[in-house]
Amino acid sequence: MAEEVLLFSTWFSIYGRRIEMALKLKGIEYKFIEEDLTNKSPSLLKYNPVHKKVPVLVHNGKPVAESLVILEYIDETWKNHPILPKHPYERANTRFWAKLIDEKCWPAILQACWGKDQKEREKAAEELSKLLQFLENELKGKRFFGGETIGLLDIAANTDRLLAWSF
Missing domain, CATH: 1.20.1050.10 (Glutathione S-transferase Yfyf (Class Pi); Chain A, domain 2)
Incomplete structure (x- = not known):
């Protein structure tokens, strides 16, 4: 079964760019879902009901919110090209x-x-x-x-x- 990786963000989000950088660095294929922040999608609200903001990474149906948390999740999930130090x-x-x-x-x-x-x-x-x-x-x-x-x-x-x- 292929992994499904979705990234809900906007083209101008500095926080979303972080996630894109990490995914590209690690060679992870993902689908970018452009959000209209003036008219948030039901999916965004479903995956981030607390803050209702981007970015949100959805990995095999499981959402992860907040960019720094997402970066750590990416690093722990995909071990190639580590982005956090070991020590x-x-x-x-x-x-x-x-x-x-x-x-x-x-x-x-x-x-x-x-x-x-x-x-x-x-x-x-x-x-x-x-x-x-x-x-x-x-x-x-x-x-x-x-x-x-x-x-x-x-x-x-x-x-x-x-x-x-x-x-």
């Missing part, structure tokens, strides 16, 4: 930085770009600059956060979009 300390450190990106960096980017006034945007840009410095220090001259291979933190950062949106 527990390094795994915890990766989770810490990924959470910082979600809870601090992305909100600062949104405020810096679309804050209600110039003062608010400048304050957010200043905060973002400090956060990006922390992330840059974490790289410590490595090619990727995980060293020589792309890992969960690189995927979570959506580095191409994080950098493009912050300047």
Whole structure:
């Protein structure tokens, strides 16, 4: 029996892009289901009745929601090309930085770009600059956060979009 992998998301979702990156990195075939967030499908509401948002990964009929949780699920389910470090300390450190990106960096980017006034945007840009410095220090001259291979933190950062949106 072939595995069924569905990804409910939108073309513009930074969180959905994370899942696409991980699936492609691992060579997992999946069906992308574009959601209209102004008119959410019954399937999305069925698979994510709590938050009612994207992304949602459905693997053989079983839904997994929240992008960082989905990334860990993907890594645990498909063992090739691991995206989380093996060592527990390094795994915890990766989770810490990924959470910082979600809870601090992305909100600062949104405020810096679309804050209600110039003062608010400048304050957010200043905060973002400090956060990006922390992330840059974490790289410590490595090619990727995980060293020589792309890992969960690189995927979570959506580095191409994080950098493009912050300047």
